[in-house]
Amino acid sequence: MSATEKNISRRNFIRLSGMTGAALTIGFYFPATGKEEAEVMKLETAEAKGIDLNAWISIDTNGKVTITNHRSEMGQGSFQSVPQIIAEELEVDLNNVNIIFAQGNNAKYGSQITGGSSTIRGSYKKLLHLSASAREMLIQAAAKKWNVSPIECYAENGFVIHKSSGKKFNYGELVTEASKLEPPKSVKLKDIEEYKIIRKPMPRQDTPLKTNGTAIFGLDKKLPGMMYAVVERNPRFQGKVKSFDETEAKKVPGVKHVFPVKMSVFNTFREGVAVVADNLWSAMQGRKVLKVEWDDSGFEHLSTEQLYTRMSDALKSNDSLSVRTRGNAEGVFQKSASKVEAIYETPYEAHACMEPLNCVAHYQDDKLEIWGPIQGPDWVQDFLSPLMGLPKEKIIVNMTFLGGGFGRKAFMDYPHEAAIISKEIKAPVKVVWTREDDTAQGPFRPGMMYQCRGSVTANGGIESFIMKSAGQNMDHQWPNADKKSYNNSATEGFLETYFESLPHYSFSDAPLDVPIPVMWWRSVYASTNTFALESFMDELAVKAGKDPLEFRKQHFQEGRYHELVNKLEEVSGWKSRKKNEGYGVAIAESFSSIVGEVVKVSKKPDGKLKVDKVWAVMDCGWYVNPDIIKAQIEGSIIMGLGAAVTHAIHFADGKTVEQNFNVYKMPRMMDTPEIEIHIMDNEEKAGGVGEPSLPPIAPALTNAIFDLTAKRIRKLPFNLEEV
Template structure:
């Protein structure tokens, strides 16, 4: 990076952009849930500051703040693109920066549930429109013109009759004194200039030229480094440790026991703090720790699977459902199993914390800024307004970096050291410690009537529920198993209108293994069981699988997706030399269908030829981001289906790095084609809905080609 008189180019741009007066405008969600656009003036070199989504300095430079984390899903582009559309500025005129956690200014900032666009698009459009109207009002007053004769375009206000123009920078001071208008009419979609267009992402140049700042890139003055030795079993306690050799390593500053909160459990470790990451890691290698592993089961994967299968029978039979099922003209039952999975983000966990007397500052790859702010405030006894959570780019998140444990651990280490400390997890720390995606077992029953329609459908789920982990109850849980309403997550809502008799139930499996959200959460496993079993019922009814689904989707939106999927894939013209499989799932406001094509190679081994994906996410911002997210979801789903799983032996995670937890390589990746439905539906999710259909569509394609039904993941494609 070019340096000028000790000032980096990045710092120069950041500081000079703050000169002059700025208009900062935002939205605040009031109790009624209706966003109110407000404007409060403050003094200082940043000019006017409110809910800082939009700032415009007197030179006309526009700064837009992204209040959500950016872990590759595209918020750094999509959120500014929404604001800029109504503000009437081009994105090449804009600087985008991250906003720190501040729920009073920005409202909820969690990055989960594919919520950034679907949860915020109306508010963000309104913010841009209100700012635009304030600027137009000032220009009209200066010209003594009618407001209706003025319009905004390309960062300036134009007087239509005379052609006179005023840039936003010349209007911002007076505009900042106005009361922002409420409920400004928004553009019709046909009038959009940048929304709906495949625009280049603002973060791509930063990530290709090396200037993007991820958590591991962040440095603060006086910062120390820490690594933590953690128990290889998930609830092990420190009995004693010998740090004599560790402390002899040059640069090691301190060695001490530390805890971190994992749901209702405080897990223990030994922190090694040094003046460099290398010294800390070398010191940890010489550390000797004895662990107390009593009081909890040391489970193997086989024992977990057996426990879940046993739990499938705990709800007991429903006499009413059993009678209907038995009356079916044809009926079938099957058990499906999915494994535990690691998040395995390409950027391992890391966090910088600086704890002072009545203040905490956090920097890092944070996925859930508000939650971490609130958690640290409560645990450390510091007012929430004195806890600042600064977000960097995330090298992947998938739910793991939304958890509170790693910032909590960093804060405790910083408090002990009375200095800023960056805690770094190695790949092995991450993959053997978790939390993980839960494994799951499914007992499915179904029957069809004489017309080939589903008469009865039942799915019982046995899995560890994420919600159970917040309970501090002793392990093992002495209470009866709990039930969870997440058992239908991933299944098409419209199915339930067409199936006359259905039953869903979930049994919570208790284990000492911590589990957490994993991209698309329960839908990633539910979808495999549900859509594989729907396919089994289609063959039981002797009906084309795509037609069978259409016959059970009475809502027009779902039927339209099936029709479009049939058209873009050429489903009706498919030959007999390849296997074709289809699956359609729904989660987080998005509906996605996949068609997978497989064939035999010359050596007789299976090959995935092509994946055709069609996503219905309703109103959308940037089609390039959507395609990238669905492609990434498919590759992640591919890995979980045929490449990797986290297994356990004697209470320890077996797979600790990519040498055994294999990721898909480019040679494993099939041709992927992504299409987007065009309709007038509200905005839905994108980052997660593209994953669940892949595994069932692949297995359904394999059945179509080979007649072999795969009901357990992962499997080796070459062994089929």
Template sequence: MGPMHRPNNEVTLKYSKIMSESNIVSNVSRRGFLKLAGIGGTAFYLGVFNSAGASANIVNPELDGLNSVEMNAWIIIEQSGKVTLIDHRAEMGQGSFHSVPQIIAEELEVDLKDINVVFAQGSKKYGGQITGGSSTIRGSYKNLLKLSATAREMLIAAAAGIWSVPAGECFAQSGHVIHKPSGKSLHYGELAQKASKLPAPLEVKLKKRSDYKLIGKGIRRIDTARKTNGTAVFGIDKRIPGMVFAAVERNPRLRGKLVSYDDSETLKIAGVKKVFKIKMKVHNTLREGVAVIADNTWAALQGKKALKIVWDDSGFEHLDSAEISKRQLDLLDKEQGLIFKKVGDPDKIIQAAAKKLDVTYQTPYQSHYAMEPLNCIAHHQGNKIEIWGPLQAPDWMQEFISASFGIPLDAVIVNMTFLGGGFGRKAFTDFVHEAVVISREIRGPVQVVWTREDDASQGPFRPGISYRGEGVIEDGEMTVVKFRMAGQNIDHWMSENRGKANGSTTEGFLAPYFESVKNISFSDIPFETPIPVLWWRSVYASTNGFAYESFMDEMAHAAGKDPLDFRRKYLKEERLQKLIDKMEEVSGWKARGKNEGFGVAITECFDSTVGQIVKVSRKAEGGVKVDKVWAVMDCGWYVNPDIIEAQIEGSIIMALGAAAFHEMTFTDGMADQQNFYSYNMPRIYDMPQMQVHVMENDADAGGVGEPALPPFAPALTNAIFDLTGKRIRKLPFNLEEV
């Protein structure tokens, strides 16, 4: 169970009070918790367990007990009729605080306004809490549908028992059970106690999609009001009694050591209480720094600026971006790398070919730049640790902190708040570990706030990667595709295993190509630097997509084929054919003019495929303008098209920035870009028109938050080639200089 942000009734106030008590036993069962909360026997609560994506097992704790079972999700129906959903995933703008209730409301037959959503605490027992990989809906929607339908059927059974009528004569609607022949009705709150005494049915009938009243509809988000009126509690807003504030001056090079520091000026600043050395875990490395503790954030930040520090940065390379690029290209020229996937014998065909395509592509390092900088509250209490903050993976935090500090897992309590953006960065453990280290030192609760400069320039970053693509066209047919990539492997920062190819080498590349191209090869050339790297929205697909779909465009032109027709020929799977049909239809692809630049790209990640067509034109004053983007997503089963449209538009904007506006560069081993003044973001006047289309089919749900990012950059550069004849193979580039 998780604490409420804004309790709005007696029961949820009890939740908050109980969960905030420092002396509550850490291993209390959920059954015990519900009794402590004062709702046992007066409310109906139902849970679903098993790991995300597995078939649901519904448990009625009143009958089945909870001592050995932990739930993926909870529905609680109080006597007031209010429905509370305990959600084990984070909300960072992607819409889970609305889309999950929208699923519940559909099968439970309640109004969305009557559903209250609460964050769960961190626990591996939920079957995975990471809000990443666009997994919230695709990993749990089947279980949520079954859980909601089960609760509805039990409430109907309870009403039928009260009226002594067949359950088949009753139906649920707007939080009530109605007896059809007589018109009698009871609201769910009146049925809660009786329903709680019934066994959960093993099987329930779910609605057909054609019968949905809420799912599939663009319903206004229920979390918008609190996020616009200031009542939503983000990590940076959170306060707890007795809390102090901290800012940390960290070594700008990850592996540097602290030699000495002078805090004499810092300690003169009003509000500063203490200064000391700390070490935080970043993957398998310790980053050293100096923490400043103060009565408020401003004093801590001013104290941080006043520190005089001597660092020892010897013993490791201080690389510049130019050197990183050169080394990657040298590796692509000399090394074959570790084979990830291979079909046929591409090398034999390439060696014998009279004509082949042999090109390189490069993508830069990027920072996450979430609008809410990193922050975390921690309270180390000796035999117990409690954490509050904007966390994408609370269960990962719990495990990591437990192992790092030798505290039993159940004694590490991790509380989620809303996140002001994440993009993968807030699923990492370093900023949480640092807060706990500081709390242990001061023996009290502390909030650590990173400055924008810290957040932007200290990483970990999306890795910059170089690619070499080789291909052969024979008699108009694509007979060979061979790719090698040289870039940092995120997995290598997390383990000592260096003998395997990057597991994401083909991420973003469409699987049907492996069936339709006779000779194909992907390999990874290991490449290391001291610069820390991490996941970034759509992970490796964000870089792979640019290389692989740019290459497909070049192959199409080498074959003398229309780029969209060329892809259609090799992507024979039915869903992809329909997606291409839709792309062609909505964009007017066949009717495009001679002086218009149109580019196409299609990528896949997290079980969703997105095709994009970009239109560009020349500007009178020089350069190129991005006029319009048509995006077609096949994500299978989906909840809310408005949320999908928002996620696709956000992905396109982020992709535009990474393609043509910003990058992280390094000089002497340190990041050059420190804030928005040097990490230039697209402005509103840079935005193209965007038209989004969602495919309709009965396939399982795919991800939504990330898959629309990878195809934009190649579609854009392919459009620029169509307009100007110039191939862009290195990102970022300047639209004004094309």
């Protein structure tokens, strides 16, 4: 399977994909009313009706299969998983599938945002149906050639074979005839036990591209006549450019332009001064000698201490927005004789993608074209259309591979900045953010504080559960936002089965309004909520005198949760843990998947703590490639461990303190414990994979430390060496 950096339009599909001659091309058409089921349609029929197809599959006369991937690939594995789905029902060799990145076009593809662990769970049924339809059309074409019934034929490895005679046609020999047929109205999909490719640990087809240098990332993209730009941005998030002196910058060989620039960031504009040169080095050297005077009046210059003081005050106040309630949690808590109360704190975090932000833009009077590591190409179109004064269809967004995203590259500020610079210089430009730019400018994962209160009954069950969160609400930053609206993600991470079993609960939100830009970070609010929720669940178990895992199980209403915990108990050896070992458990539900994790800790000879092992069990329902799932779980666990014990973002006088990896430290190989992963096999609907394993790791770790040392950690990050 290979990738091309060229993007497709309906009429240029065959030319751009390098296909030969005639082809069988089918895709989905979604009726405009949205009330009808999607219809599988041939390209020829769609063109005759003036319709754009979604999720195309095309097979040429050589039997080569080409598909479009309407989502980005940032390491999560869609570049492998989508073809694996197609190859299964189409009955072709996975190595004979070519994939092309689609351009931004939500009218054609629906949502193209790669986030919320949604790529597979949002499209797998359609992809299975589409590829099975193509297979059946090829079988019908072969049966017609042989003058036999289609039920006498079957497809295998890119061929249609006649059962009794053994005669066969390869797909390439059938596409001309198949393209004259109408797609079947219904097709029978394989049962899970019939899968040959899906649920198998197939090697990723993009790995060779990323190791031999042929994969095109944003930083690799070049255009004829392209200039390079870096921007000196105000280090305070809402500051303005008061004045600047470009004299020394313009003396640097290669520097061509120096001018102020603004990019839209939520409900404000981030201001800076762009230095544009004919090479990146010159632009960076020009920025070093640029002199800028900033106007930082009119907004608060907050420190980390001030931010958390405000969160603490918010928790103490009676003001909050009710999110979800049942029964009379406050009344029951107040009357209880067995109460628990705790405050938890989580830090601000940077996204720290290995590929810093970058974007190529070319503004040409009546259109704007963009290339780059972008998680939401359709979002970029929607965002830039009014800002640039162009119709949405005149903004062409091309996706490249992403060197990590974690939500940051779903934002639209950096494409806007590149578009503004290109328009100003009347030439294509690549805007590159340094590591310091990327780390210091945000937006960040919001820091949060949680007040948890609860009570248990005499027989050890939860009778009340109350959580009040304080921190920034991402949705409150947008223009004309309703700041009286509660945080829709305030319960993210909490098991749905608990909402069924707990008689009295209350979740509320006390939003903080400060000039620090915050946004999605891997697993969004589940990454912070779950630390509080599952730490407090552990504290309730201790209060009830129950085993923490058994305590959770007694509040499960559905068998699916029991099966996951039974598996976790089995593989971790939970019931046979030894006296000088600490075991902690945490379970979270997010993005339609359930993940349980157990952490084992012990003491080194010098008395300091070490993390020995992590066991993770994921129930993501229907899945594609277990190797990709395991890689995503491992990555999530390591990222979550980093946020628990290694790194955090701090602020002083309204500016970010940490700006590079020398102070915003990443976990090293030596810091990574053994990780053992298990995937539940069932036929539930597909859930997310890229994010749900991050939330449980921090509480599982701190719960394990409590089990070993009786020390309860309620604030992240903490230093393992100092526990």
